[in-house]
Amino acid sequence: AQKITQTQPGMFVQEKEAVTLDCTYDTSDQSYGLFWYKQPSSGEMIFLIYQGSYDEQNATEGRYSLNFQKARKSANLVISASQLGDSAMYFCAMREGRAGNTPLVFGKGTRLSVIA
Amino acid sequence: EAGVVQSPRYKIIEKKQPVAFWCNPISGHNTLYWYLQNLGQGPELLIRYENEEAVDDSQLPKDRFSAERLKGVDSTLKIQPAELGDSAVYLCASSLGRSFYNEQFFGPGTRLTVL
Numbered sequence: 001a002q003k004i005t006q007t008q009p010g011m012f013v014q015e016k017e018a019v020t021l022d023c024t025y026d027t028s029d030q031s032y033g034l035f036w037y038k039q040p041s042s043g044e045m046i047f048l049i050y051q052g053s054y055d056e057q058n059a060t061e062g063r064y065s066l067n068f069q070k071a072r073k074s075a076n077l078v079i080s081a082s083q084l085g086d087s088a089m090y091f092c093a094m095r096e097g098r099a100g101n102t103p104l105v106f107g108k109g110t111r112l113s114v115i116a
Numbered sequence: 117e118a119g120v121v122q123s124p125r126y127k128i129i130e131k132k133q134p135v136a137f138w139c140n141p142i143s144g145h146n147t148l149y150w151y152l153q154n155l156g157q158g159p160e161l162l163i164r165y166e167n168e169e170a171v172d173d174s175q176l177p178k179d180r181f182s183a184e185r186l187k188g189v190d191s192t193l194k195i196q197p198a199e200l201g202d203s204a205v206y207l208c209a210s211s212l213g214r215s216f217y218n219e220q221f222f223g224p225g226t227r228l229t230v231l
Contacts, residue, residue: 004158033217043205045159045222052217091158100218101147101211103172106158 003027004092004107012113013082020067021077021110023092029053031098034075036066039089039109048090051075079112087114118142120223122208128229134196137226141189141210148185149220150193151207159207165191195228203230 005024013019025034036048051059051066059066067076079086089111093104121140129135141148146167151159162181164172167188176183180199185191195202205227209220 035219037222043225043227045207045209047219047221050217050219093158095218100214101164101166103149103151103161103164104159104220106160108156108158 002107003096003105004094006092006107006110008110009108010111010113012115013079015084015114015116016081018078018080019082019112021079021090021092021112023075023077023107025073025075025092025094027073027094027096029096031096033095034066034068035093035095035104036064036075036077037091037093037106038086039091041088045091049077082114084114084116087112120208120210120221122206122223122226124226125224126227126229128231129198130231131200132197134194135198135228136195137193137206137208137228139191139193139208139223141191141208142212142221145210145212145221146188147211148191149209149211150183150191151209153205153207153225155204162193162206198228198230200230203228 032053034051038046049061049064051068063080065078089109091106091109093106095102123138148165150162153159163176163183165185183193205225207225208223211220
C-alpha cells in the first residue's frame with residue numbers, strides 16, 4: 001500500500017488565488033513527521049513546511065500552511081496568494097518513528113501551474 | 117553556508133558503461149542519503165549513511181550499484197554497468213542529528229541519461 005498518496009497529478013491556479021494540494025498518508029506509528037517539498041524545473045528539492053504528529057497546531061510558514069487532520073490521515077498544503085514562481089512540482093513526504101534520521105517516503109507529486 | 121553539492125549535474129552515457137556520481141554534504145552533517153527519482157515520481161531511497169557506515173541499503177541494487185562514504189564526509193555512488201532503465205535523477209541529501217524534527221537538505225541532483 002502507498003504510504004503517501006497525492007491524488008492530483010496536476011493543478012492550475014490563478015495568480016493571487018489560494019490553492020490546496022492534497023496529501024493522505026498511511027502509518028501505524030504514533031510518532032511521525034510530515035513534510036512538503038517544492039521541486040522547480042531546475043531540480044532541487046526545497047523544503048517548505050513540517051508537521052509533527054504530536055503538534056496540535058497546524059504548521060504555517062509564510063504563505064504556506066499545512067491543514068493537518070490526524071483522524072483522516074491527511075496533510076494538505078495550502079498556498080495563499082499564489083505567485084508565478086510557485087509553479088513547480090510539490091511533494092508530500094513522511095518520516096515514520098522518532099528518529100530524525102529515518103529516510104523520507106515521498107508521494108508521486110502534484111504539478112502546480114500558476115496562471116497570470 | 118554551502119548547501120549539498122553534487123557533480124556532475126548531467127551525464128549521458130551508453131548502456132553497459134560505468135558511471136559515478138559525487139556528493140559533498142553540508143559540513144558537519146553526519147547522515148547522508150542517496151535517492152533515486154524516476155521521471156514523474158517522487159524520490160526513493162537507495163542508501164543511507166551514518167558517518168561512514170551504510171545503515172540502510174536494502175533498496176540498492178547491489179549487482180550493479182555500489183556506494184561509499186570514506187571518512188564520513190563525501191560520498192560516491194557508482195553504477196557498473198549502466199542499463200537503459202537507470203536513466204533518472206540521482207539526489208543526494210544530508211541531515212544533522214537525530215532530533216524528531218530534522219530537515220533533510222537536498223542537492224541539485226545528477227540527471228543520468230543512458231542511451
